[in-house]
Amino acid sequence: xxxxxxxxxxxxxxxxxxxxxxxxxxxxxxxxxxxxxxxxxxxxxxxxxxxxxxxxxxxxxxxxxxxxxxxxxxxxxxxxxxxxxxxxxxxxxxxxxxxxxxxxxxxxxxxxxxxxxxxxxxxxxxxxxxxxxxxxxxxxxxxxxxxxxxxxxxxxxxxxxxxxxxxxxxxxxxxxxxxxxxxxxxxxxxxxxxxxxxxxxxxxxxxxxxxxxxxxxxxxxxxxxxxxxxxxxxxxxxxxxxxxxxxxxxxxxxxxxxxxxxxxxxxxxxxxxxxxxxxxxxxxxxxxxxxxxxxxxxxxxxxxxxxxxxxxxxxxxxxxxxxxxxxxxxxxxxxxxxxxxxxxxxxxxxxxxxxxxxxxxxxxxxxxxxxxxxxxxxxxxxxxxxxxxxxxxxxxxxxxxxxxxxxxxxxxxxxxxxxxxxxxxxxxxxxxxxxxxxxxxxxxxxxxxxxxxxxxxxxxxxxxxxxxxxxxxxxxxxxxxxxxxxxxxxxxxxxxxxxxxxxxxxxxxxxxxxxxxxxxxxxxxxxxxxxxxxxxxxxxxxxxxxxxxxxxxxxxxxxxxxxxxxxxxxxxxxxxxxxxxxxxxxxxxxxxxxxxxxxxxxxxxxxxxxxxxxxxxxxxxxxxxxxxxxxxxxxxxxxxxxxxxxxxxxxxxxxxxxxxxxxxxxxxxxxxxxxxxxxxxxxxxxxxxxxxxxxxxxxxxxxxxxxxxxxxxxxxxxxxxxxxxxxxxxxxxxxxxxxxxxxxxxxxxxxxxxxxxxxxxxxxxxxxxxxx
Numbered sequence: 213x214x215x216x217x218x219x220x221x222x223x224x225x226x227x228x229x230x231x232x233x234x235x236x237x238x239x240x241x242x243x244x245x246x247x248x249x250x251x252x253x254x255x256x257x258x259x260x261x262x263x264x265x266x267x268x269x270x271x272x273x274x275x276x277x278x279x280x281x282x283x284x285x286x287x288x289x290x291x292x293x294x295x296x297x298x299x300x301x302x303x304x305x306x307x308x309x310x311x312x313x314x315x316x317x318x319x320x321x322x323x324x325x326x327x328x329x330x331x332x333x334x335x336x337x338x339x340x341x342x343x344x345x346x347x348x349x350x351x352x353x354x355x356x357x358x359x360x361x362x363x364x365x366x367x368x369x370x371x372x373x374x375x376x377x378x379x380x381x382x383x384x385x386x387x388x389x390x391x392x393x394x395x396x397x398x399x400x401x402x403x404x405x406x407x408x409x410x411x412x413x414x415x416x417x418x419x420x421x422x423x424x425x426x427x428x429x430x431x432x433x434x435x436x437x438x439x440x441x442x443x444x445x446x447x448x449x450x451x452x453x454x455x456x457x458x459x460x461x462x463x464x465x466x467x468x469x470x471x472x473x474x475x476x477x478x479x480x481x482x483x484x485x486x487x488x489x490x491x492x493x494x495x496x497x498x499x500x501x502x503x504x505x506x507x508x509x510x511x512x513x514x515x516x517x518x519x520x521x522x523x524x525x526x527x528x529x530x531x532x533x534x535x536x537x538x539x540x541x542x543x544x545x546x547x548x549x550x551x552x553x554x555x556x557x558x559x560x561x562x563x564x565x566x567x568x569x570x571x572x573x574x575x576x577x578x579x580x581x582x583x584x585x586x587x588x589x590x591x592x593x594x595x596x597x598x599x600x601x602x603x604x605x606x607x608x609x610x611x612x613x614x615x616x617x618x619x620x621x622x623x624x625x626x627x628x629x630x631x632x633x634x635x636x637x638x639x640x641x642x643x644x645x646x647x648x649x650x651x652x653x654x655x656x657x658x659x660x661x662x663x664x665x666x667x668x669x670x671x672x673x674x675x676x677x678x679x680x681x682x683x684x685x686x687x688x689x690x691x692x693x694x695x696x697x698x699x700x701x702x703x704x705x706x707x708x709x710x711x712x713x714x715x716x717x718x719x720x721x722x723x724x725x726x727x728x729x730x731x732x733x734x735x736x737x738x739x740x741x742x743x744x745x746x747x748x749x750x751x752x753x754x755x756x757x758x759x760x761x762x763x764x765x766x767x768x769x770x771x772x773x774x775x776x777x778x779x780x781x782x783x784x785x786x787x788x789x790x791x792x793x794x795x796x797x798x799x800x801x802x803x804x805x806x807x808x809x810x811x812x813x814x815x816x817x818x819x820x821x822x823x824x825x826x827x828x829x830x831x832x833x834x835x836x837x838x839x840x841x842x843x844x845x846x847x848x849x850x851x852x853x854x855x856x857x858x859x860x861x862x863x864x865x866x867x868x869x870x871x872x873x874x875x876x877x878x879x880x881x882x883x884x885x886x887x888x889x890x891x892x893x894x895x896x897x898x899x900x901x902x903x904x905x906x907x908x909x910x911x912x913x914x915x916x917x918x919x920x921x922x923x924x925x926x927x928x929x930x931x932x933x934x935x936x937x938x939x940x941x942x943x944x945x946x947x948x949x950x951x952x953x954x955x956x957x958x959x960x961x962x963x964x965x966x967x968x969x970x971x972x973x974x975x976x977x978x979x980x981x982x983x984x
Contacts, residue, residue, distance in 0.1 A: 234287050238316045238330045241294070245508055247328055247335045251318065255283040255326065259335060259437075261508050266425070266437060270355040270461075272326075274339055274501070277348035277491075282339060285322040292316050299523060302689035303538045303771040304726075305802040305817060311523050334507035334520050336442070343497030350491050354450070354464030354504055356439060358398065358423055361460065365422040365720060366393045366401065368415060369451065387649075388418055388679055388696040391708045392716050398423075398462060401454040416451045416465055418680065418696075420507075422720050422809075423462075436515065436809065438507040440723055442524035444682035445660060446495050447502055449651035464504075466492050467652040482649050483623065493653045502682070507723060513804035515719045516767075516815055522725065525683025535670045536690050538771040538798045539589025541617060542579050546700060546730060546776035547751045549575060555749060563780065567749050573601040577608060582779040584612035587793045592617040592644060592674075592774070599638070606639030615641030617674060617772075622648045626658050632665045642672030642692070642772075651679035663688040674728065674772055681725030692772040693728040697721055700730045700776050703754050704746040710739070710755045711886035712810065714764070715830045719809045722769055730774040731764035734781045734788075736863040738886065739831060751778070757863040759856050760888035762788065765795050766826035767815050773797040787854055787868040794892060795824060803842050812883070816842060823849070823893040829883040833860060836881055843875040843893070848983045850895035856884040863887075871937060874983040876964040910971045910978045919960040921982065925953055927973035932957060935968040942967070959984055 233252035239245070246260040250269065259267035274282045292315065299309040313331045320326075325340040341347070370387050395401055401415055420440040427434060439462070441450045448466040455463050468488040475483065503524045509515050548568050552558055555567035562581070564574045579591050591614055593602075606616050618640055625631055625645050635643055645662060648655055659675065663684060666673045673691045675681075680696040697717055702709040709729075721727060733754035742755045754761065765773055775782070775792060782789050799817040805825070807813040812834050814827040823843065827836055843849070851873045857865035863886065873879070873893060881889050911924040923932060928951050934943040945957060962984050969980040 234318075236290070236316055236318070238292075238314055238328050238335075240330045240332045241296075241312050241314060242332045245330055245332065245335065247330055247337075249316070249318070249326075249328065251283070251287055251320075251326075253284070257328075257337070259506055259508070261435060261510070264435075265359045266435065266508065267506070268357040268359050270357040271353050272337065272355070272504075273353040275350045275352075276341075276343070277350060278343060278497075280322050280324065280341075280343070282320075282324055282326075285320045285324075288319045288321045290316065290318050301522070301686075302528070302533055302536060303685075303692065303798045304519075304522065305517070305769055305799045306519065307800045309519055309523060329524070331520060331523075333509065333514065333518050334505055336503045336505045336520065336524055338443070338503045339501045341497060341499060341501070345497050346494060347497045348491050349447075349493040349495065352464060352466060352492065355458075356423075356452070356462045356506075357458065358437070358460045358462070360425055361397050362423045362425045362437075364395050364398050364401070364462070365424065365716065366395055366415075367391075367418045367421060367720070368393045369418050388651075388677075389698050389702070389708075390418070391698060391713055392720070397460075398454055399459045403454065403456055416453045417462075419450050419452060420680070420720050420723050421452050421462070424809075434510070434512075436507075436509045436512065436719070438505075438509075438515065438518075438720060438723055440505045440507060440521055442503040442505060442521040442683045443500070443526055444502045444651075444656060444684075445526070446499070446653060446657055447493050448653050448656065449679050449682075450502070450504070467650070468492055469494065470652055470654055482647050485650065485652070488652075495653070512719060512809045513807035513813070513815075515723065515809070516804040516807060516813060517802050518723050521681070521683045521723060522686050525686040527686060528689065529687040530667055530689070533689060536672065537589065537615070538692060539615075540773040540775060540792065540795075540797060541590035541592045542583050542588055542779060543592040543594065543730065543774050543776060544571070544575075544579065545592075545594035546733075547778045547781075548749060550749060550751050551578070551778050551780045568596060571596045572598070573605055576601075576605050579779065580605070580609045580612055580614050583614045586779075586782075586789065588614070588775065590615045590617055590641065590772070592619070594619045594644070602640070603638045610639060615672075617642040617644050617672070619644040619646060619676075621646055622658065622677075625662055632662070632669055632671060636669040636671055640671065642666075642674060642690075644674040644676055645678075646676040648675065648678040655679070660684060660688075663691050666690055672772075676728060680721065683725065685725060693726050693770055694724075695728040696724070697727040697729055699728060700733055700754055703733075703742075703744055703752045705744050707742065707744060707755070710831070711760060711828070712830045714756065714760070714828060715810050715813060718767055718813055719807070726769040726771055728770065728772070728774070729764060729768055730776045731761055731768065732775040732777050732792075733761055734758065734777045734785070734864070736761060738861065738863055741863075756886035757856050757884050757888060758788070758866050759854055759883075759890065760828055760863075760886055762791060762854060762890045763826035763828045763888035765791075765797075766817055766824045766890060767813055767828055771797050787852070787866075790852070791854065791890060791892065794822075794894075795890075805838060805842070806836065812836065814838060821894075821896045823891075825891040825893070826888065827881060827883055828888040829886070831885050833885050833887065834883050836883065838879045838881060838891075840873055840877040840879070841875050843873070845875045847896050847898055848872050848874045849893035849897075852892045852894070853889065855881060855889035856887040858882075860885045860887075872966045872981045872983045876984060877966060878964050910973070910976075910980060912969060912971070912980055912982060914959070914982065914984060915956075918956075919958065920956040921959050921969070921984075923955045923957065923971060925971070925973050927975045928953060929955055930972045930974060932972075933970040934959070934962070935970065937966055937968065
C-alpha cells in the first residue's frame with residue numbers, strides 16, 4: 213500500500229505543470245490575425261497571420277523585489293470582451309480613429325494580470341500589477357522568436373561611454389537620430405564587436421523596429437512586422453538586440469535605473485549617467501506597464517496610417533484644450549538667420565542686418581511680419597535668443613497674431629521649477645526642449661513632468677533631442693512634435709537625411725508618432741552634388757528635389773510644421789509660397805494610396821473640403837499612377853500641382869500647373885531621382901448634374917450615365933474640339949451646317965481624366981475645362 217501511494221505522488225508531481233497550463237487564442241475582428249497564449253510554468257505567446265506562423269513561442273515576463281516572477285503562478289480567472297468605439301484626436305492625421313479590437317484579460321493568483329488586445333492591424337499586450345506599496349522592477353523579458361529567415365531593418369543606437377574626465381564609466385543607450393542598418397537575416401547581426409569585454413551585447417536597436425519576411429517564406433506576400441511600444445510612463449524605453457543563443461530572435465532591453473549622474477554646474481550640459489543600478493525601475497506596486505506592440509501588415513501602405521500607439525495610450529488628461537493650436541513656424545537656425553547672401557541689410561525690402569551675429573529684436577521682428585503676412589502661425593527662436601527683448605518681441609508678435617516658441621536645454625527646464633511659468637510671463641506660446649538624450653525611468657518622467665507643467669501654464673511643447681514618442685501626446689496634446697529622427701539639421705554634418713531614409717521613416721518611426729524633421733529646404737541637390745557643411749554664415753543644402761521636400765509636409769506627421777529656409781528664399785517662388793500658405797499641419801482624414809517600403813509612398817490627406825496629395829520616391833526615378841476615386845463623386849476640384857522637372861540633374865527646378873480633377877481622374881506622375889510631387893485640391897464644385905452657366909457663355913456638363921458631354925449656347929454652335937492637357941486634339945466636331953444651340957458629344961472612348969474643350973460660336977471662342 214505504501215509503494216502505491218509513493219507512485220501516485222510521483223505521478224502527480226510529474227504531471228503538475230499540466231494542472232496550471234492553459235492555452236488561449238485571441239483573434240482580430242477581421243479574423244486574419246491571431247495571438248496564442250500558453251500559461252504553463254511560464255507565459256509564452258505566438259503570432260499567426262492568415263494561419264501562417266510569424267512568431268514562434270516566445271517568452272514574456274517580469275520580476276520584482278517582492279519575489280514575484282510573472283508567469284510562475286496559476287491562472288485565477290479570465291475575461292474576454294470585444295470593443296468597437298471611436299477616439300477623437302486633438303491634433304493628428306485623422307480627426308476620428310476607429311478603436312476596434314478583441315481583448316483577453318488573464319488574472320493570475322499572485323496579484324498580477326496579462327491583458328492582450330488584437331486589432332486588425334496588430335497585437336498588443338501589457339502587464340498589470342496590484343502589489344502593495346512601491347516595488348523595484350528587477351527585470352523584464354520580451355522575446356520575439358521570428359519564424360522563417362526574415363530580414364531586419366535595425367535602427368542601431370550607440371552604446372555611449374563617459375569620457376575619461378568623467379570617470380570613463382558606461383553611460384547609456386543614447387542617440388535617437390540614427391539611420392537604419394539593414395541585415396538580410398537576424399543572424400547577420402554581429403555579436404563580436406563589443407566595445408568593452410564585459411558587455412554581453414553591443415548592438416542594440418531603438419524601437420520601432422521592422423522585420424521583413426522574404427517572399428519565399430510568405431508565398432509572395434511580403435509581411436512586415438514592426439515592434440513598438442505605447443503608454444511608456446514611469447518606466448524605461450524598449451530596445452531590441454539579438455541574444456547570443458537566438459538565431460532568429462530579438463529580445464527586449466531596457467536602460468537600468470541611474471545611480472550617479474554627471475552635473476558639472478553648467479546648465480548647458482547633458483545629464484550623462486556615470487553609473488547605473490542593477491534594476492530597471494522603482495515604481496508603484498499597483499499600476500499598468502507599457503504596451504508591447506506587434507504591428508503586422510501585408511500591404512505597406514497600411515503602415516502609413518497605423519495609429520496603434522496612439523490608440524493604446526492614456527486618454528486626454530486636460531479639461532481645457534481650447535488654447536492648443538497647431539500650425540506652421542518660421543525658424544532661423546537651419547539657415548543661420550541668413551536672409552541676404554552676405555547678411556547685409558536691404559532697407560528697400562524691409563530686411564535688417566541678418567545672420568547669427570545679428571540676432572535680436574529687429575531681426576526677429578522681420579520674421580514675425582513675414583509670418584503674419586503669409587498665414588504662418590509661429591516663430592521659433594533657437595539657441596542665441598535673449599531675455600533682454602523677449603517680452604517686447606512676444607507683445608509685438610501677439611499683435612500680429614503670431615505665437616513665439618523658444619529653445620532651451622532639458623537641464624534648465626527640469627532644474628528650474630519656475631522656468632516654464634517665467635516663460636509664460638514673457639508671453640511665450642511654447643517651448644522647444646532639447647538634449648534629453650536618455651530614456652531611462654528618470655528621463656521618461658522628465659518628459660511627462662514638463663508636459664504637465666506646460667499644460668498647467670497653457671503652453672505648447674516641442675521635444676527635440678528626445679526619445680521616440682509613445683503616445684503621451686494623447687494625454688497631453690500640447691505636445692506637438694518629437695524629434696527622434698535624422699532631420700534636415702543632419703545636412704550640416706552627414707548624409708543620413710537622404711531620400712532613401714525618407715522612404716523608410718514613414719513606415720517605421722512614424723508609427724510611434726509625429727516627428728520634427730524640419731523640412732522646407734530650397735537648396736536642393738542630387739546625391740553627387742550634395743556635401744554636408746556647417747560653416748558660419750553659410751546655408752546648408754539638402755538631398756532630393758524641391759518637390760520631394762514639399763511632399764514632406766503631407767507625408768510626414770508634424771503638428772508643428774517648420775519652414776527651415778529663409779523667408780526671402782520662399783518669396784522667390786510664388787507657387788511654393790502659396791503652398792506654404794495653405795498646407796495645414798493637422799488633418800481630418802488620411803488615405804494612403806500606394807506605397808512600397810523604402811521605395812516610394814503616395815498619400816492623400818483631407819482638410820475640410822480640400823485635399824492634399826503627395827508622393828515621394830527614393831534615389832530611383834519612378835512613375836506612379838494616382839487614382840482619385842477616393843474623392844466624392846459628382847464633384848470637380850481645381851488642382852494646383854507642383855512636380856519634378858524632367859531632367860534629374862536639376863533638383864531645384866520644378867513644374868507648376870493647374871488642372872481639374874474628379875473622382876474619375878487617374879493621373880500618371882513622374883518622380884525624379886529623389887523626387888516627389890504635391891497636389892492641392894480646392895474649389896470643390898458640382899459637376900455632371902450641375903447645369904449652372906456660371907462665368908462662361910457656354911453651358912457644358914456631363915451625363916455620366918449616357919457618357920455624353922452636353923453643350924448649350926445662346927448662339928449657334930459652329931464647332932467643338934476636345935484636347936488632352938498636353939494639347940493633343942482628340943475630337944473635332946464640325947457643327948457649322950447644323951444651326952444648333954445644343955449638342956451631345958459622345959465621350960465614351962475617352963479615358964477618365966481632365967480635358968480642354970474648345971467651343972466656337974458665331975460670336976465667341978471659349979476654352980473650357982471638364983473632367984470625365
